[in-house]
Amino acid sequence: MSITVKEEDGFRYIEEGEGDVLLLLHGLFGALSNWTEVTETYKSKYRVVIPLLPIYELPILTTGVTTLARYILKFVRYKKLSNINLIGNSLGGHVALIFTLSNPEYVKTLVLTGSSGLYENSFGGTFPRRESYDFIKEKVAFTFHDPAMATKELVDEVFETVNDRNRVIRILAMAKSAIRHNMAKDLSKITIPVCLIWGRNDNVTPPHVAEEFHQLLPNSELNWIDNCGHAPMMEQPKEFIKYLTVFLDRVLLK
Numbered sequence: 685m686s687i688t689v690k691e692e693d694g695f696r697y698i699e700e701g702e703g704d705v706l707l708l709l710h711g712l713f714g715a716l717s718n719w720t721e722v723t724e725t726y727k728s729k730y731r732v733v734i735p736l737l738p739i740y741e742l743p744i745l746t747t748g749v750t751t752l753a754r755y756i757l758k759f760v761r762y763k764k765l766s767n768i769n770l771i772g773n774s775l776g777g778h779v780a781l782i783f784t785l786s787n788p789e790y791v792k793t794l795v796l797t798g799s800s801g802l803y804e805n806s807f808g809g810t811f812p813r814r815e816s817y818d819f820i821k822e823k824v825a826f827t828f829h830d831p832a833m834a835t836k837e838l839v840d841e842v843f844e845t846v847n848d849r850n851r852v853i854r855i856l857a858m859a860k861s862a863i864r865h866n867m868a869k870d871l872s873k874i875t876i877p878v879c880l881i882w883g884r885n886d887n888v889t890p891p892h893v894a895e896e897f898h899q900l901l902p903n904s905e906l907n908w909i910d911n912c913g914h915a916p917m918m919e920q921p922k923e924f925i926k927y928l929t930v931f932l933d934r935v936l937l938k
Contacts, residue, residue, distance in 0.1 A: 713775025
């Protein structure tokens with residue numbers, strides 16, 4: 685798929701198709717391309733919108749998950765979006781939760797996959813050997829069930845990022861913000877339909893995290909994907925899309 689990134693009023697984003705809105709949020713090391721197969725599948729039926737989260741552009745003192753949620757609010761207002769089906773992976777799921785709690789009038793459904801917000805076992809906190817390419821390769825592979833998903837292109841991108849001082853400072857600040865901002869006390873307030881799609885082999889937000897989300901979110905369903913790590917929409921896109929389609933068809937056709 686050829687992805688066209690639009691740039692308007694300080695926002696960078698992808699927008700494809702027409703209809704009900706699917707707003708997709710990527711993770712801390714994620715990118716717009718993480719959602720390629722999801723976009724390709726749904727753009728004929730939905731308005732698929734993917735903003736690039738400005739993780740590396742935020743002032744260091746305000747770098748955090750709540751700042752990203754406020755950024756999404758500005759973007760939603762700019763694009764005049766409503767009745768949003770909000771889908772977030774990893775840090776993007778965390779931002780989606782905060783946004784939904786703060787701005788419930790905009791969100792119709794919520795989909796979380798490998799979301800932070802309760803617990804995360806990732807890079808966050810330190811990069812003790814960020815100059816080591818092999819160390820970074822090992823960490824990227826940790827994200828997936830199949831180590832082959834850690835392609836040279838992906839490892840090169842992460843290696844470059846964590847060896848950029850300005851970027852790594854913001855990554856560490858964002859990771860610490862996510863750890864501090866635990867959502868457990870607030871999840872019961874989210875009463876809209878929530879679909880949890882989780883890799884059974886997720887090392888970053890392990891299966892017990894999905895089960896806790898399911899327990900704390902009163903109107904949630906939990907779907908498992910076998911042989912899958914932290915980014916189901918990348919590693920097992922067909923299974924991810926299968927569960928997402930069933931959920932959207934059920935809740936939107938009511």
